Amino acid sequence: MSTVTVDTHAHEHVEHAHTGSFLSTYVFSRDHKIIGIQFLFSTLLWFFIGGLLALGVRWQLAYPWAEMPILGKLLFSEYGGQIAPETYTMLFTMHATVMIFLVIIPILAGAFGNFLIPLMIGAEDMAFPTLNMMSYWFMWPAFLAFGASFFVEGGPGAGWTSYPPLSLTMTPQALWLIGLTSVGVASMMGSVNYLTTIIQMRAPGMSMFRLPMTIWAMFITAILQAFALPVLTAAGFMQLADLTLGTGFFLPEGWTANNAARASGGGQPLLWQHLFWFYSHPAVYIMILPAMGMVSDIIACFARKPLFGYKPMVYSIAGIAGLGFIVWGHHMFVSGMNPVLGMTFMVATMFIALPSAIKVFNWLGTIWGAKIQFTTPMLFAMSFVSMFIIGGLSGIFMAATPVDIFIHDTYFIVAHFHYVLFAGTAMAVFGAIYFWFPKMFGRMMNDNWGKLHFMLTFIFLNCVFYPMHILGVVGFPRRLADPYHYETFRHLLPLNQFITICAILMVGTQIIFIVNFFYSIFFGPPAGRNPWHANTLEWQAPSPPGHGNFDFQPVIYRGPYEYGSPEVDTDYYPQTQPPPQKDTPQSPSGH
Amino acid sequence: MKRFWALLFLMVPVFGVLTFVVAPYFNHWFPKDISEHGRVIDQLFMFILWLTGIIFVATEGALCYFAWKYDSRTNPEPAKFSHGSHTLEVVWTILPAVTLLFIAIYQMNAWADAKMRRPNIPVTAEITGRQFNWDVRYPGPDGKLHSRDDIVRVDGDIHFPSGEEVLLIIKSADVLHSFFLPNLRMKQDVVPGMEQYMWFKARDTGRYDIVCAELCGWGHYKMKGRATFEPRSEFDAWLKEKIADQKTRTVPANETEEE
Numbered sequence: 019m020s021t022v023t024v025d026t027h028a029h030e031h032v033e034h035a036h037t038g039s040f041l042s043t044y045v046f047s048r049d050h051k052i053i054g055i056q057f058l059f060s061t062l063l064w065f066f067i068g069g070l071l072a073l074g075v076r077w078q079l080a081y082p083w084a085e086m087p088i089l090g091k092l093l094f095s096e097y098g099g100q101i102a103p104e105t106y107t108m109l110f111t112m113h114a115t116v117m118i119f120l121v122i123i124p125i126l127a128g129a130f131g132n133f134l135i136p137l138m139i140g141a142e143d144m145a146f147p148t149l150n151m152m153s154y155w156f157m158w159p160a161f162l163a164f165g166a167s168f169f170v171e172g173g174p175g176a177g178w179t180s181y182p183p184l185s186l187t188m189t190p191q192a193l194w195l196i197g198l199t200s201v202g203v204a205s206m207m208g209s210v211n212y213l214t215t216i217i218q219m220r221a222p223g224m225s226m227f228r229l230p231m232t233i234w235a236m237f238i239t240a241i242l243q244a245f246a247l248p249v250l251t252a253a254g255f256m257q258l259a260d261l262t263l264g265t266g267f268f269l270p271e272g273w274t275a276n277n278a279a280r281a282s283g284g285g286q287p288l289l290w291q292h293l294f295w296f297y298s299h300p301a302v303y304i305m306i307l308p309a310m311g312m313v314s315d316i317i318a319c320f321a322r323k324p325l326f327g328y329k330p331m332v333y334s335i336a337g338i339a340g341l342g343f344i345v346w347g348h349h350m351f352v353s354g355m356n357p358v359l360g361m362t363f364m365v366a367t368m369f370i371a372l373p374s375a376i377k378v379f380n381w382l383g384t385i386w387g388a389k390i391q392f393t394t395p396m397l398f399a400m401s402f403v404s405m406f407i408i409g410g411l412s413g414i415f416m417a418a419t420p421v422d423i424f425i426h427d428t429y430f431i432v433a434h435f436h437y438v439l440f441a442g443t444a445m446a447v448f449g450a451i452y453f454w455f456p457k458m459f460g461r462m463m464n465d466n467w468g469k470l471h472f473m474l475t476f477i478f479l480n481c482v483f484y485p486m487h488i489l490g491v492v493g494f495p496r497r498l499a500d501p502y503h504y505e506t507f508r509h510l511l512p513l514n515q516f517i518t519i520c521a522i523l524m525v526g527t528q529i530i531f532i533v534n535f536f537y538s539i540f541f542g543p544p545a546g547r548n549p550w551h552a553n554t555l556e557w558q559a560p561s562p563p564g565h566g567n568f569d570f571q572p573v574i575y576r577g578p579y580e581y582g583s584p585e586v587d588t589d590y591y592p593q594t595q596p597p598p599q600k601d602t603p604q605s606p607s608g609h
Numbered sequence: 610m611k612r613f614w615a616l617l618f619l620m621v622p623v624f625g626v627l628t629f630v631v632a633p634y635f636n637h638w639f640p641k642d643i644s645e646h647g648r649v650i651d652q653l654f655m656f657i658l659w660l661t662g663i664i665f666v667a668t669e670g671a672l673c674y675f676a677w678k679y680d681s682r683t684n685p686e687p688a689k690f691s692h693g694s695h696t697l698e699v700v701w702t703i704l705p706a707v708t709l710l711f712i713a714i715y716q717m718n719a720w721a722d723a724k725m726r727r728p729n730i731p732v733t734a735e736i737t738g739r740q741f742n743w744d745v746r747y748p749g750p751d752g753k754l755h756s757r758d759d760i761v762r763v764d765g766d767i768h769f770p771s772g773e774e775v776l777l778i779i780k781s782a783d784v785l786h787s788f789f790l791p792n793l794r795m796k797q798d799v800v801p802g803m804e805q806y807m808w809f810k811a812r813d814t815g816r817y818d819i820v821c822a823e824l825c826g827w828g829h830y831k832m833k834g835r836a837t838f839e840p841r842s843e844f845d846a847w848l849k850e851k852i853a854d855q856k857t858r859t860v861p862a863n864e865t866e867e868e
Contacts (some may be wrong), residue, residue: 031690031697046677078626101713102715103826103827103828103829103830104827107824107826107827109830151752157796169627172641172827175827177683177824179784181823181824183783183784183785183801184784184785184824184825184826187784187826201753262735270802270803271803273666273783273784273801273802286798286799286802287785287800287802288803309765312831321679321688322681322688323688323689323690323691324691324692324693325692326691326692326693326694327691327692327693327694327697327698328692328693330693330702350754352787352796352797352798353798353800354797354798354799354800354803354805357720357721357724357725358725360720360724361717361721363721364716364720365713367742368709368710368712369706369709369715371705371709372702372705372706372709374699375701375705376701376702376705378668379668379697379701380693380698382668382671382672382675383693383694383697384680384690385672385675385676386671386675386679386688386689387679387686387688388681389679389681389684389687389688390675390679390681391674391681392614392680396616400614400618400672400676401618403672404618404669405621407623407664407665407668407669407672408625408665410663411661411664411665413663414657414660414709414712415654415657415661415699417656417718418653418654418657418712418716419716419724420649420650420716420719420720420723421650421653421657421716422798423656423723423724423794424650424654424794424796425651425821426796426822427787427789427796427823428822473617476617480620481623482622484624484625484628485628485639487628487629488628488629488632488637488638489637490635491632491639491654492638492639492640492792493639493640493820494818495789495821495822497824497829498829498830499827499829500830500831501830503830503831503833504818504820504833505818506791506792506817509636509637510637512716513637533847547784557648568647569625579692581688582687582688582689584688584690589688
């Protein structure tokens, strides 16, 4: 083994794969693809659980204190089948917690980041495979802690933001905080790994500006995670100390609750909000940037033309990430924070709309003059653009501080972030699953069922989330177990019932996806290497790629979006295909 | 059904605009505004609604048009091999930037009025949020808060004089709450350990909801107060009645000494 060539490397890995037991190959695997798929299955399971929790919330808003049919007897028997107020609080707390920390963040970075980064940059695996494996297994303490917290008396009920002092009056919050910090540790391990891999392990010729947008987005997301996440993890430990050790970081002097005085104090409840949002606002971008990257790749592929404005797209992702660090205060306009500070955050927040606008215009530029192929992934990607426009524009209302005084903590906010996170990110994730499924499992998903799934989800999600803007304009507050207690909101019951019915139908629609997904893993038609005629590197590898990914040494000649290039006869031009009239590849240096 | 997807995407701007047009006719719109400053907030909302509405229709319209026109099944022309346009990038960077800067500057005054320019008048009342009620303390005849003649009410029935500027101290006894008056477009979180001010001028009378808008525990939903706005004379009469009412019972010393 003194002369290490590419071939012997591959051979070595094949041998490793053969000698490994079932456990080391499929369970405690260090292969980035297996880890990515482990993340995918875990997060999709939690996605379903999170959806059901949302239906519980919706049920109460449409039929307050009514006995839930069938399920009520099973779940809430001690309250006569109805949702108790503390149960309701737990439902929306855990809906948000599960969706944010166990679904969106890990499905983007964990599932797609893991699966795609080495494949799209031409590496045989991640830089630190063991660390990568640990980043998945550190999710399990979170799964168990969050899962267990459902069964503790009262359940975690301080909202996903866990604002003290309320959170410090609840014992189950300890489990919640343990879950939060272990998710933090897991993401930290992942982000270090992604950064190293993308900087160090690109194939020959893969310069930074030949990277696909997905990789750029994952790269910048990893930077965000690496710099913002330690703050939340540290704050999580501080709150855990307040809860269990009797410290007083977030408690004011002489604070009492439940008739019990606390000896400690001298802290500030607003400190938690600052620390929390210092991470959780960048986290909003952690939850959308990778989706934007994947959507850019999908749109360029099915528009059959180059991505419009590649470099502005890269710079605007970097701009969103940079500005993302100085806008956290817009969650706190009415929190009691100094109003002068609010004005500063307002200006920064206004300007973060700018890179998002640039991205929308460039996506529209990409489909201008295109030859659009309306495949399932393309429909999801286009709907991402359409829905992100709504989510982006509604953000301007709450960035305007005087308007935010009224709409803060109303359903206008709920509409806004569901348009970004569900109609945006989750739709992009569906698109990405349909798009990369052939590479993950070597088989195609059914396109007609996929389109039906798309159409119904698209219609129902708009019926669910669009009317919430109107609820917000009336001032309908979030997180109320019985909003109709207030006369101001009593006439909103019928609209809420409409929303709930559509939400039930929307969750029901996902059965089409689940069946299509599992059927196709086993019985879908074989995909071949490049079913979509795409340019990026992962499509040149076998489907599914073996251990070590490529059965040849990839050399990169051009950017990822040379669709319809006049240089070749085909309408795609893979990054690895040598240019015509040249018999020797340019020898790219640096690997 | 060739154009089906373009038409499906067209439904977004069509129903999107329609929803906002019909909602006010079904009374699904801003609650009645009885304050002096609320008009500014509503107007700012409407201004942003029009502005974003135009951008919404234009961008969604472009998306549908492109989906209609550049469908590979019907469009005979080859795809345009274009990597972008420097001029366009500059245009669509500068235009939104100027618009956003304009909105940012335009609204500053309203924000400063609502949260920064506290009027220099005596405090009308002190309101304390506690799980799950709004308590109020009015200065008694001596005009000072936290003296023995304070009027303390814990039944969530809070009265304010209308037609004049009102200054409130708002605080919390336990966890975070948010003092939300939808009909005055006012909202402020109350934070334990912090005293904050809130001011407004009601120009109408009537009884309205006080909503708690920050999660404060299992009973958050029922933390409802009632705000009565009435002319000064009626307000003074109500206060007198409450003073008389209070004299008949003994006020525990610690209740008035409490800071």
